Amino acid sequence: MFKMLRQTKGFIAGCILTAAVAALTNQAFAALGSKTIQVSTGVNILIDGEKLEPKDANGDPVETFVYDGTTYLPVRAVSEAFGKLVSYDAQTQTVSVRRNQFTSGTRSSAENEVTISSKNLYYDGDKLVAEMFVDNGFAVPVYNLKKINITLSNDAGVIAKGYFSGMEGAMIAANSHITWTFTFSKDALTTKGADLTGRVRCETSIAYSH
Secondary structure, eight states: OHHHHHHHHHHHHHHHHHHHHHHHHHHHHHHHOOOOOOOEEOOOEEETTEEEOOBOTTSOBOOOEEETTEEEOOHHHHHHHTTEEEEEETTTTEEEEEEOOOTTOOOOOOSSSEEEEEEEEEEETTEEEEEEEEEEOSSSOEEEEEEEEEEEEETTEEEEEEEEEEOTTOEEOTTOEEEEEEEEOGGGBSSTTOOOSSOOEEEEEEEEEO
16 A cells, blocks of 8 residues: 555656646747738749858758748858848847957057047948048047048958048047048948958058148
8 A cells, every 4th residue: 555655656746747848848949929911932042143042040041931921041151141140139039239349459549640449340231331430640630531542351361441531520529539420332342241240450541621
């Protein structure tokens, strides 16, 4: 009788454990949301006429598909093709897509000259946008900045070259700086889709009055 009682207790405990695991599993799936659907696969993705082979963070191929008239694409693969950064917060189940921050961009500290250094670089379609620090190292204001040449390059080579005729209406106070946005057209890009996440050098020449 005691043996049967122990077996019964063990069976009940096993049932309770199984129920608990099942409940936790169901809660997890309920939080994410899931259902079975019929989709059409084999969708091709073209970025500026070039075929994109979508892959996940581990470099494995990712399927694209059409469901109920809507095309579903992998967020990471498509976003990174446009120079965006993608992250996923498992705790809040949130995918974040943001501009590719230029982490190595620092303001120049050169004195007695005007310098331009990168603050943030990102792709906007087939253009490259460069938010720049424009520093005035003089003890007097500078203005009428013109004949601005900017060359951006990484370890693989030149990314873009641009000529900008002037910063109309811009005046930089003594020993101060402003932030200015330069846009490199598609024709100014030397390397299409170049990596902006690493070290990018910024070389400039400028004419100005002071």
